[in-house]
Amino acid sequence: MNFSNDEILLASLVGGKVAEQIPRFQVIQNELSKRVLPPIPFLPNKNEIEIEELTVGLSEAILNRRNEPLPKEKQFFPLSVKRRNTNDPFYTLPYEPMINISGNNKIVKRSVAKAKNLIGTIKEHWSQDDYSINIVGTLFGEMQNGSAQEAFPREGFEALRDYCTHPAGLEVQCEPLQLLGINNIVVESFDFPFTKGENVQAYAMSAVSDFSPEFLLEIED
Numbered sequence: 001m002n003f004s005n006d007e008i009l010l011a012s013l014v015g016g017k018v019a020e021q022i023p024r025f026q027v028i029q030n031e032l033s034k035r036v037l038p039p040i041p042f043l044p045n046k047n048e049i050e051i052e053e054l055t056v057g058l059s060e061a062i063l064n065r066r067n068e069p070l071p072k073e074k075q076f077f078p079l080s081v082k083r084r085n086t087n088d089p090f091y092t093l094p095y096e097p098m099i100n101i102s103g104n105n106k107i108v109k110r111s112v113a114k115a116k117n118l119i120g121t122i123k124e125h126w127s128q129d130d131y132s133i134n135i136v137g138t139l140f141g142e143m144q145n146g147s148a149q150e151a152f153p154r155e156g157f158e159a160l161r162d163y164c165t166h167p168a169g170l171e172v173q174c175e176p177l178q179l180l181g182i183n184n185i186v187v188e189s190f191d192f193p194f195t196k197g198e199n200v201q202a203y204a205m206s207a208v209s210d211f212s213p214e215f216l217l218e219i220e221d
Helices: 007-016 017-021 025-035 042-066 154-164 176-178
Strands: 078-082 098-102 105-110 120-128 132-140 169-172 183-192 200-209
Touching: 078 154, 098 176, 132 154, 154 183, 154 200, 169 176
Parallel strands: none
Antiparallel strands: 078 169, 098 132, 105 120, 132 200, 169 183, 183 200
């Protein structure tokens, strides 16, 4: 997986559980050491100041540049959500999140008597389990510094909170999800961890796919 310089530094800024949930987080750490911190000869006292100034400068540049939400048509895989059983319009997350999807099959294993040279169990493919969906992203306020009302991304925070706590689940529009037939999800847990920066708030959502009950097979007596 390739990461841009912005994504690498952003991962280091948000820290905590959010960064740890990014696939191949070690790759980010490696890239951070190669790209963010330049190869400077080892001079303990001087280098500590230069590296600190460089990191702070890059952090401020990225935070300032990301203050403006990225339009849906300019996002690579935009994620739009809508509360199910409502007439609300779809809400596109203003800053494209990272989405990790995993699935597994329910396998029934049976141990039966077999020939001596045959080992293992008999596998019966019982059914496919729900997809697990992890959504990791960041919200940015309009100002980098100021009061909580001015700097903190309050509007985006409240919107995301309302979607995460909606009891009927969410309708979703996102290309990778729709390629797997996922149009509805249920949020199992969500996290708003401490995030560095007055105008920055990271978030993480753990959800599962939710398919229509119409897909269930009727069993005749």
